Amino acid sequence: MLHYPVPVKLAPSILACDFTRLGEEIEAVAAAEYLHVDVMDGLFVPNISFGLPILAAAKRAAPPEQLIDVHLMIERPERYLADFAEAGADSLTVHVEATPHLHRAVQMTKALGKRSGVVVNPGTALETLRPVLGDVDLILIMSVNPGFGGQQFLPETLGRVRTVRDWLDEIGSVAELQVDGGVSASNAGALRDAGASVLVAGSSVFGAGGAAAGLAQLRAALTQGRA
Numbered sequence: 001m002l003h004y005p006v007p008v009k010l011a012p013s014i015l016a017c018d019f020t021r022l023g024e025e026i027e028a029v030a031a032a033e034y035l036h037v038d039v040m041d042g043l044f045v046p047n048i049s050f051g052l053p054i055l056a057a058a059k060r061a062a063p064p065e066q067l068i069d070v071h072l073m074i075e076r077p078e079r080y081l082a083d084f085a086e087a088g089a090d091s092l093t094v095h096v097e098a099t100p101h102l103h104r105a106v107q108m109t110k111a112l113g114k115r116s117g118v119v120v121n122p123g124t125a126l127e128t129l130r131p132v133l134g135d136v137d138l139i140l141i142m143s144v145n146p147g148f149g150g151q152q153f154l155p156e157t158l159g160r161v162r163t164v165r166d167w168l169d170e171i172g173s174v175a176e177l178q179v180d181g182g183v184s185a186s187n188a189g190a191l192r193d194a195g196a197s198v199l200v201a202g203s204s205v206f207g208a209g210g211a212a213a214g215l216a217q218l219r220a221a222l223t224q225g226r227a
């Protein structure tokens with residue numbers, strides 16, 4: 001198995017941070033490999049979060065080695081890929097449900113020199129990922145219905161992660177396998193064992209207790225039970 005024993009990377013989601021202290025919150029999670037930026041348009045998902053100016057500010061506040069991981073919960077994301085790339089995204093992830101031109105969106109992202117990600121909602125068949133599996137740098141499996149932070153992790157996600165892990169291993173892909181929604185110290189180990197390589201976490205990092213402590217707790221949960 002390619003994923004084992006590669007250490008799992010962490011991606012704190014700034015959706016859950018205190019926006020009056022955006023810079024400090026990002027500084028507190030400087031040890032994380034990724035910084036996850038959730039863009040919502042109020043159409044693809046029933047919520048509006050933030051857009052280009054916040055992404056640009058997050059990029060300025062983050063350490064240069066941290067990968068700025070932009071999760072686009074917007075209809076027809078191909079309309080905005082160039083703008084988000086310009087504003088500071090290192091990785092652009094689009095929903096298979098949000099465009100009839102998924103392959104084009106992947107091609108466009110790569111032409112912009114950025115990492116290309118695709119994501120599926122909990123109710124979407126994993127088969128929709130198959131046509132682009134060999135082309136992408138990241139697959140994201142949603143473990144909640146997107147739109148809001150602080151929701152409960154859907155346990156059926158574990159089986160979905162195992163399936164996609166097998167598919168990636170079969171084709172020898174080193175694409176990251178990311179999970180987003182309700183991730184916490186209580187399910188991080190199970191997600192690692194299912195084959196996830198990047199865990200997104202909002203409320204479990206930026207919730208009570210401070211972001212640095214939240215990140216450390218998640219990291220500690222991932223080192224437990226390791227051979």
Ligand code: DX5
Nearest residue numbers: 013146147149150182202203
């Ligand atoms: C949900 C977003 C998530 C969100 C996760 O639509 O895509 O990235 O920030 O938040 P938690 O970890 O609180 O479920």
Ligand code: ZN
Nearest residue numbers: 038071180200
């Ligand atoms: Zn997200």
